[in-house]
């Protein structure tokens with residue numbers, strides 16, 4: 001027997017397995033053929049990565065898409081790409097910096113004034129494992145952008161979402177929330193040595209808990225709220241760790257994100273509207289109920305007013 005046969009077949013199996021695994025964790029193909037003509041969708045952090053792909057797929061299906069990004073040059077470029085690719089001219093760029101409460105309030109005020117309806121809010125933007133930065137208002141950056149910024153944005157848009165019901169909020173969490181711990185005595189990492197990974201996990205757990213409590217408060221309004229882990233893709237999320245440029249991630253992670261990672265699928269599927277009991281669920285993971293009231297009380301009234 002050729003002495004290269006066994007190593008070659010092992011290598012082939014490993015490569016094939018890696019490709020299958022990559023496709024699986026990336027979310028697969030979208031089962032829904034739904035269109036969303038006349039529906040207005042806001043996607044935060046839509047200039048790149050999963051947010052851009054979600055916006056693209058929803059634009060392809062006829063929605064009015066608002067890309068909400070902090071860098072207007074990148075935002076306009078993404079909107080132009082999406083309009084060009086889908087021939088849907090109802091794709092627009094708006095400024096939103098989630099690290100600034102002022103910017104969030106300005107964005108929301110403009111939406112409330114200019115948009116008759118908002119049917120879907122995709123809270124997608126995130127920063128992962130950045131240095132110990134703080135937002136304009138002094139919050140630790142990952143908690144500030146990933147959770148607090150979206151918390152404020154969602155609450156400011158709630159009346160509009162209610163008036164547009166059936167409508168939905170989709171919070172992009174991560175499997176990382178499972179490792180999350182919320183330190184209510186030191187939310188902003190001022191008393192402990194900063195741990196970039198733990199801070200990311202904390203922010204994603206906070207988003208999951210927010211989802212659960214908000215959905216409870218919105219029962220009967222026609223607004224559903226879900227958290228989800230979108231699948232895994234080689235995006236710019238790893239920019240602070242260099243991970244997205246590594247040979248390992250080039251090989252093992254999907255790029256571009258699949259056309260129907262969970263955010264798109266959840267935005268399209270009808271079953272969430274007709275199954276209110278699904279609201280509040282993390283669509284991929286378990287939720288830690290016991291911390292909810294504490295999170296809501298300690299974060300919302302004190303720090304966001």
Ligand SMILES: NC(=O)c1ccc[n+]([C@@H]2O[C@H](COP(=O)([O-])OP(=O)(O)OC[C@H]3O[C@@H](n4cnc5c(N)ncnc54)[C@H](OP(=O)(O)O)[C@@H]3O)[C@@H](O)[C@H]2O)c1
Pocket residue numbers: 044045046047048049050051068069070071074096097098099100123124125126127145172173174175229230231232233234235236237238
């Ligand atoms: N990629 C994965 O495998 C994976 C896995 C689990 C969960 N997720 C979650 O999926 C979501 C999308 O991630 P991604 O992988 O697409 O990441 P990405 O490529 O890094 O995109 C993140 C987006 O968030 C924006 N953003 C960051 N800070 C912002 C701020 N202050 N204000 C407004 N926008 C801001 C970024 O804008 P700039 O380009 O201007 O920085 C960018 O548009 C995130 O919530 C992430 O946690 C991703």
